[in-house]
Structures are given as C-alpha cells and as structure tokens.
Amino acid sequence: MDKKRIYLSCPTMHGEEQEFIREAFDTNWVAPLGPNVNAFEKEMEAYTGAGHASALSAGTAAIHLALRILGVGEKDIVFVPSLTFSATCNPVVYEKATPVFIDSERDTWNMSPEALRRAFEKYPSPKAVIVVHLYGTCAKLDEIMEICAQHGVPLVEDAAESLGSIYKGKHTGTFGKIGIYSFNGNKIITTSGGGMLVSDDEEITKKATFLATQARDPARFYQHSQIGYNYRMSNITAGIGRGQLLHMEEHKALKRKIYRQYQEAFADIPEISMNPLNQDGDDNCWLSCMTIAQGACTSRGEKITPDMIMDALEKENVESRPIWKPLHLQPVFAEYDFITAKEGEDSVAEDIFDRGLCLPSDIKNTPEDMELIIKTVRGCF
Numbered sequence: 001m002d003k004k005r006i007y008l009s010c011p012t013m014h015g016e017e018q019e020f021i022r023e024a025f026d027t028n029w030v031a032p033l034g035p036n037v038n039a040f041e042k043e044m045e046a047y048t049g050a051g052h053a054s055a056l057s058a059g060t061a062a063i064h065l066a067l068r069i070l071g072v073g074e075k076d077i078v079f080v081p082s083l084t085f086s087a088t089c090n091p092v093v094y095e096k097a098t099p100v101f102i103d104s105e106r107d108t109w110n111m112s113p114e115a116l117r118r119a120f121e122k123y124p125s126p127k128a129v130i131v132v133h134l135y136g137t138c139a140k141l142d143e144i145m146e147i148c149a150q151h152g153v154p155l156v157e158d159a160a161e162s163l164g165s166i167y168k169g170k171h172t173g174t175f176g177k178i179g180i181y182s183f184n185g186n187k188i189i190t191t192s193g194g195g196m197l198v199s200d201d202e203e204i205t206k207k208a209t210f211l212a213t214q215a216r217d218p219a220r221f222y223q224h225s226q227i228g229y230n231y232r233m234s235n236i237t238a239g240i241g242r243g244q245l246l247h248m249e250e251h252k253a254l255k256r257k258i259y260r261q262y263q264e265a266f267a268d269i270p271e272i273s274m275n276p277l278n279q280d281g282d283d284n285c286w287l288s289c290m291t292i293a294q295g296a297c298t299s300r301g302e303k304i305t306p307d308m309i310m311d312a313l314e315k316e317n318v319e320s321r322p323i324w325k326p327l328h329l330q331p332v333f334a335e336y337d338f339i340t341a342k343e344g345e346d347s348v349a350e351d352i353f354d355r356g357l358c359l360p361s362d363i364k365n366t367p368e369d370m371e372l373i374i375k376t377v378r379g380c381f
C-alpha cells in the first residue's frame, strides 16, 4: 500500500471560508473589489494593529508597491537580507534598482544589525531597507530600526512568513513604514494566493490601492498620469481570507506546538539544533527547521548532510525542504554585492543553508505523522 504523503505546510480550511465565498456569489460580487475585500482589510487591521491595509493579489505585489510608493527606481540601492525567498528581492529588480545583500546573524537567522551597519558605511544612502522575519522568527527589530532611523532610511517589513509573530508586544509587519503579508498556499493562513500591504500612514495604503487598480485618476474619462498595476485582491479570495483569519490564533498555537514537539524530541541529540526563536518575540513558528552540527557523522563515520535527512524522509513519503538558498548565491543575483558582519568573515547565511533543512510543519499532521518524522530524523544520527 502507498504510504500517505506528509506535507511541509499546506492549506487548512475550516468551512467558514465557503460561507464568505457563497455570500460573494449570492450578491454577485465576483470582482477585484467588494464587501469581502473591505472587510478583510478591516479585520487584518484589527488583528495586527496596523493602522491601514490594502488587500492585494500577492505578497510579491505588496513588496513591489511598497518600493514604488517609496520612490525606489533606477540606480537606487536597496538593502535586502540574503537568507530569504527570492520574492523579497525580485521587485527591487523590477524597478531596476540595485539590491545589496546583507548577511544573517545567528540569534534569529535574520538580517544582521552589524552587517547592516557595515553596509551603510559602504553605501551611505540606500533608498530603502527590507527586513524579513524568516520562518516566522522576529528579526532584531530594535537594532535594525535604530540604524534605519539614524540614516533616515525607510524600513519595509516583509512579514510574508510571520503573520501573527509578535515582537515586544507588537505584531511584525507593523514596525516598518510599510509592512507586507502573504496568503500564498503554504503560509500560516492562505487565500490560495494573495497579499496585503499595511501602514500607519493612510496616504500609503490609499496609494497602494490606487496603483493596484491601474492608477486611474479621479477624472470622468479613463485618465492615467502614472503607470499602474492589476494587483488588487478579488472579493472571492478575500472571502477565503476572512474565513481563515477566524482561525489564525489556532493555527499559530498548533505551529508552536509542532516546534516544541521537535525541540523536545531532539533534545538528547547534541548534533541537532532547532531554528532560533526570538527571545523578545512570540513567534508564529511557521516552519520548524533544524541544523546539523558541524562535523556530525553517522556511526559509520559518514558526514550527515541535510540531503541525507531529506532523502530519508522522502523514502517515508514525507515532504521536507532545504533552507532558502541565500540570494547572493543565486545565479540571477550574482552581480550584486553581499555584506557580512566583519570584513572577510564567512557568511552566516551560507552556513545555515549548508547545514539546515525545514521539517514538516503542517498543522494537520497527526501524532503518528510526527512520530514517523521524528523517528526518521533520529535514525540518521
């Protein structure tokens, strides 16, 4: 008999989503606007504490609009963490600006404040800094915000992976001048695809909605004085989001429980470390990850690699995933600069990539699934 597939992270639906969709059909609001879109924005504002929100077609679209609104253009420099998904950086290149990649620190795996300081020495006036809260772990926001403020450079928070993660009592996504969330299929809540841009400045979210709907001037005729996009969230999609948001806290609690289960299950294996959580944070634990200690070997003296563990899991029909490959190592971004915390120092991002992997973190996984995953990983050591 074929073994059941155990997933990394996939959608978990509850039923209310369909109610909101049905309402949209019944009232014929099948369009990139409508009551679900407006309500989802309001509900996200209430959940995150963000002042204002603009619902969009994707997290990537939200990052793109954030950069457009901050005036990022040709020849501008934008600081971007290296250890992240390519979508964090792609919009920088859409606008023909130049990303400069910043190394990670070990405490949270996110943008290193020391490396950021060094980047400012080399490039004193970037147009923006993008920070990411990788796998749901809050970045060192106090330090990063202080550095940005010193230089008068706006911070964009890519909170695509960290909806529900709280840093010192406040939601990630609400610290930067602009924050963005993603509702892609494997995120902590999903709308199948979607995103949101948030800001305390209503002018910014209004501008986002304007640009997302083809930048149509308020004139009788179809008049345009700026280039716009078709980036608005649909009323159907927003319905899914409203249903999902009702279960956000439940999803977060289950994700955190998965993390703790792994942490306990591997506590007696010194060669395994779980991904760090922020000591000042209440992280959503979107994906639980682990790293293998340098030089860890099997009893037969073979070096233990992430590939070895991923292969062992795949044999049991369990999905896992490498850590994001650092962007400064990507062929498409090879021409751009990369800054570490100290001159000539080895890259922390590269080291995490070399020794790490993402473990199955789907909230529907059963105790038996968890047992199989844990047994399989332990069996590699």
Ligand SMILES: *Cc1c(COP(=O)(O)O)cnc(C)c1O
Residues within 6 Å of the ligand: 058, 059, 060, 061, 084, 085, 087, 088, 132, 158, 160, 161, 181, 182, 183, 184, 193, 194, 195
């Ligand atoms: C998923 C993700 C995005 C992109 O969001 P989409 O909604 O898929 O466009 C951006 N940044 C990070 C860090 C992500 O994980």
